[in-house]
Amino acid sequence: MPRSVRALRFPSSCAAAALILAAAVQPVAGQEFRMPSSLRYGSGLLDIPVASVLPHLAIVGSYSGFNLSVNRVVVLDRAGREVDRGNRFDKWNSDGSLTFGFFDRIEVGATIQHYDSEEDGGNMLGGFARASLLPASIDRIGLAVGARYVSSPSYGTIHELDLQPGRLGHPDYRLVRSAGAYPEDFDTNLSPYVVATAHAVRTGNADMTLTAGWGTGMFKAGSDRDFYADAAFDGLFGGVALHRGLGAGRVLHAMAEFNGFDVNAGVQVDAGGIRVGAFALGVLYDDHSTYRSRKFGILGSVAFCGAQRKLCAGRTRPEPPPPPPSGPTAEELERMRQDSIARARAEEERRLDAERERAERERARRAAEERGTLEERVFFDYDESAIREDAAATLRRKVEILLARPGVELRIEAHADERGSEEYNLDLGQRRGDAVLAFLVEAGLDASRFAVRSHGEANPLVQGATEEAWARNRRVEFIITAGLDDLGRERPR
Structure with missing residues (x-):
């Protein structure tokens, strides 16, 4: 089947499966506060998803980009063996995504990566979906299952091998599904995963969340390829994030994560639904190769809450209804109010009398001086x-x-x-x-x-x-x- 057909069929299949799964689970709550926007997974940290989902009818459009500057490129033969070292190159890599939330249960979206001509790898299209599983009564931890699909890069007639997408969203002719030098297939088109997010700390205006998960595909494949993986944990990923309220519907997110291969870190500011941030990928690397170098980038997104027909400012869910009234009756409250008004008026009269008396004494003093x-x-x-x-x-x-x-x-x-x-x-x-x-x-x-x-x-x-x-x-x-x-x-x- 042609790659373009597979790229178009999977996002719709993924979305349909998520809808069926969402209908089968109990009602859950949308995220209590706005999680940051990830590069390619909708709501998440940087390059990993979280267990929470967008509220019903919320829409988030995101753009991210980072600079890839490489001093040396490992050149492989068809069997995957290193045969040479290539020249230096610099490239700005871009990602775009559109994410939708439905029923406070699921999150689906589409991505486009690379933005380039077919001879240079072409556009890699993708889709993702995630369903939250736990009921709303469990508010300190979330559990979700999801998957992400990315189409393979295309170099036209230059490379006829079965290429696979890499974790950087950058077309790489070396990422071949089967290579003789490596025992395991490199299969990253589909990346299913399960993820849990816990609210570890909650204070008045700050929250700390811990996220951990396991997945295959992009989270696991390639651990046996030296040029691609420096450290891998067999599909495990995780991260920590601090979310601090700044007032007026603004939130600061500071996060660090491990995506199965790299340690990444970044910050993001949500100013009432308009989000901007900066990040670093591979912060522990000091090499200058494609996958073992530090890469710095930016991210921006806009979050629109369709149910409220406005940007998602403040809390993304309505505040719970106030508790039933208790205490004094309406008549008692009115009497207390009138008594308070009377006391305030009497106090004001005393204050005004004292002020008039002081003013009269001051005037008499000035009059005596002027007359003298x-x-x-x-x-x-x-x-x-x-x-x-x-x-x-x-x-x-x-x-x-x-x-x-x-x-x-x-x-x-x-x-x-x-x-x-x-x-x-x-x-x-x-x-x-x-x-x-x-x-x-x-x-x-x-x-x-x-x-x-x-x-x-x-x-x-x-x-x-x-x-x-x-x-x-x-x-x-x-x-x-x-x-x-x-x-x-x-x-x-």
């Missing part, structure tokens, strides 16, 4: 009306307040000592009051807010005919005539 500054006297030298430096500093403090309190008005009352005639001292006092008014107006205040009045020598502040008494009587006083209630208020910013 506005009513502060300024003094003059003998027989002078010029503003002294100390008087100017006092007037500037008044200006600052008056600019912020446009409703405040002042009466400027000017005085002189007793020396000189009464008429002269009245005129001297007027000149002193006018000098103060001119200072205030030049500072930006409206003259209409002030009234000037001279008392001359009529109202001495201090009685006596001494220099000290005369110095205190040569003064200008300020009386607040309007805007007293404006003092102390918060100034506009």
